[in-house]
Amino acid sequence: MKRFLIVLVSIVLLTSCYIHDGQEDVSDPIPVGPSVKGDNLAMGNPSNASANVVNADNYLMVKDQYVLSYNDSKHTANWVSWHLSTAWIGPVDRQDNFRSDVTLPSSWVAVKEYSYSGSGFDRGHICPSADRTTSISYNSATFLMTNMMPQAPENNQKPWADFENYCRYLAKKGYELYIVAGPAGVGGAGRYGYKEKIGDEGVVVPKYTWKVVIALLNGENDVARVDAKTRTIAIWIPNDQTASSKSWYNYRVSIDDIESQTGFDFFSNLPDEVEKVIEAKVDNTPI
Structure with missing residues (x-):
């Protein structure tokens, strides 16, 4: 009887961890790999974005899974x-629940999940779905339309996706990465040709997509550990159907190059002397 009661209590407790008010609990499980998830904005705020509605074209949105600067125009x-x-990578499947971001200020127009339909451009993740798979809620958060940009299929599904996979490969090899990515310019060519805007909301189609990365071996005090020898990777890819003619590593540039094109200041929390060195070099590590 005593053993039966222990088993019964265990089942009840286990069930209560996963069911609350008749719904599945989608909170994070114990992460796989490093126990500490790094601060998503640890290396600096590239545009000095702020959470002020007056700052509509550089509006800071802090989520558990990523941080972004939103442009309402x-x-x-x-x-x-x-x-x-690997603390962010787990067993959860891709949720595919694209949807509007209801945390935008109520007076702003929120992009709908179908706004890209028929445009010839993919709903391209900026923070990838596969980078957030420790829980349903974490993966689901990557499908908010504020985390999307219109990408030519031959950009999104080829070099862009390949570089995402490479970043996860580094994570599984014992690295932790600090990544910033986004769109640049106006006007790209998708499956049905050149467009500058799509959808009823007039979502601006970028001319380029870019990404900058710092890669460190797993550890603590990450900002303090970055030095002049730390590996950085930056890519700048045309947002058109020619993008797949090259592999992602053929699109490598310096972080300085991307700063000059975007006006952003990446990794500004690093000491100036370190930032100057690592942002000037073009990664040439054999792939």
Whole structure:
């Protein structure tokens, strides 16, 4: 009888962890790999975005899974910043629940999940779905339309996706990465040709997509550990159907190059002397 009661109590407790008010609990499980998830904005705020509705074209949105600067005129993020290690990677499947971001100020027009339909452009993740798979809620958060940009299929599904996979490969090899990515310019060519805006909201189609990365071996005090020898990777890819003619590593540039094109200041929390060195070099590590 005593053993039966212990088993019964255990089942009840286990069930209560997963069911609350008749719904599945989608909170984070114990993460796999490093126990600490890095601060998604640890390396700096590239545009000095702020959570002030007056600052509508550089509006800071802080989520548990990533941080972004939203541009209400373009209806896309200016940039999204996130940390990647195996602490963020788990067993959860891709949710595919694209939807409007209801946390935008109520007076702003929110992009709908179908706004890209028929445009010839993919709903391209900025922070990838596969970078956030420790819980249903974490993966689901990557499908908010504030984390999307219109991407030519031959950009999104080829070099862009390949570089995402490479970043996760580094994470599984014992690295933690600090990543910032986003759109640049106006006008891209998708499946049905050149467009500058799509959808009823007039979502601006970027001319380029870009990403900058700092890669560190797993550890603590990450900002303090970055030095002049730390690996950085930056890519700048045309947002058109020619993008797949090259592999992602053929699109490598310096972080300085991307700063000059976007006006952003990446990794500004680093000491100036370190930032100057690592942002000037073009990664040439064999892939």
